[in-house]
Amino acid sequence: MTSQNGFLLSFIKYGENDAVLHCFTEEDGFQTYFLKGIYSKKNKKKAFLLPLSKLNFSVNSGRSTGIQTVSKFEMTEISDVYTDIKANTVIFFIADFLNQVLRHENKNPLVFFAIDEFIQQLNLENYRSHLFFLIKILKIQGVAPLLGEGNFLDPETGIFTNSGTHHFFDSENSMLWKLVLSSPNPYEIKIPKNLRKNFLDSILIYYHYHVSDFRTPNSLEIIQQIFE
Structure with missing residues (x-):
């Protein structure tokens, strides 16, 4: 039996009472867990199944499927973001996003810390934090744009050029990218609502x-509507 700390990215009900969880853990990166009995009537811990909730798992290695089985788990931090409709919308969007981009990610303390930092920003009611977080993940994974002298970001090459190559990357938007990429603390940047x-x-x-x-x-349309 081992102990794992992780953020819940998604969960799927399996049978009548069980669930399959996808998590990003501090110790081993992306992991899939089998959780028995979570949907039984007497189990009150189903309330812990919230996107990006920070949990501690005690797990046993699976024998045939290779999926680790959770013997018990606890929520390590209680957050108010789930009672705030704007923060809750952002949480669902980012959890959906991370569930696909981290599928093949092994242990990565920088990613784990970045998720933790992002949730702290949401607790501070920084409703634009997801914008900076998405770019932080690009930087951690080594595919962020390279800073240069140009005023237009070419999204295909990741290079700033002297002429535009994509209508979404005009000079105004490209300069926002450059500002975020070069800032030591992008979460402090104020981005006008209309941009x-x-x-x-x-x-x-x-x-x-x-x-x-x-x-x-899938939640992109919802997050766009909430912040209009």
């Missing part, structure tokens, strides 16, 4: 170019 939608769209376009099989999270 956030296009900026988020440009980030997702960049992911389509640089992350294999990337798909736009």
Whole structure:
């Protein structure tokens, strides 16, 4: 039996009472766990199954399937973000996003710390924090744009050029990218409300170019509506 600390990215009900969990753990990166009895009537811990909730798992290695079975788990931190409709919308969006881009990620303390930091920002009601977090993940994974003298970001090459190559990457949006990439603390940057939608769209376009099989999270439309 081993102990794991991790963020819950997604969960699927299996049978009547069980569930399969996808998590990003501090010790081993992306992991899939089998959780028995979580949906039984007497089990009150089903309330812990929230996107990006920080949990501690005691797990046993599976014998036939290779999936580790959770013998017990606890929530290590209680957050208010789930009672805030804007923060809750951002949480669901980022959990959906991470569930696909971290599928093949092994142990990575920088990613784990970045998720922790992002949730802290949401607790501080920084409702633009997801924009900076998405770019932080690009930097950690080594596919972020290279800073240069140009005023237009080419999303396909990841290089700033002197002429535009994509309509979402005009000079205004490209300069936002450059500001975030060069800032030691991007979470302090103020992005005008009227620019956030296009900026988020440009980030997702960049992911389509640089992350294999990337798909736009299903919750994108909801998060765009909430912040209009």
